[in-house]
Amino acid sequence: LTAAELVLWLALNVAQWAVGLVLGPLACFGCIAFLILGVGQLVLHIMCIVKALNGERLLIPGVSQYADQF
Numbered sequence: 001l002t003a004a005e006l007v008l009w010l011a012l013n014v015a016q017w018a019v020g021l022v023l024g025p026l027a028c029f030g031c032i033a034f035l036i037l038g039v040g041q042l043v044l045h046i047m048c049i050v051k052a053l054n055g056e057r058l059l060i061p062g063v064s065q066y067a068d069q070f
């Protein structure tokens with residue numbers, strides 16, 4: 001999960017940098033994307049904690065299948 005979040009964060013940083021070069025001050029829209037990403041990560045982590053406390057596992061499509069290989 002952390003690796004997937006890191007890849008998403010890095011991709012958003014690169015996209016915000018590229019948009020900032022082209023649009024200048026209008027690049028603040030990237031700030032909104034980071035805010036949404038942060039809130040989404042927080043909700044996902046809370047869901048994982050609640051499931052773990054109940055002895056269950058939260059399956060995240062794409063990420064869980066990859067993690068099961070290890």
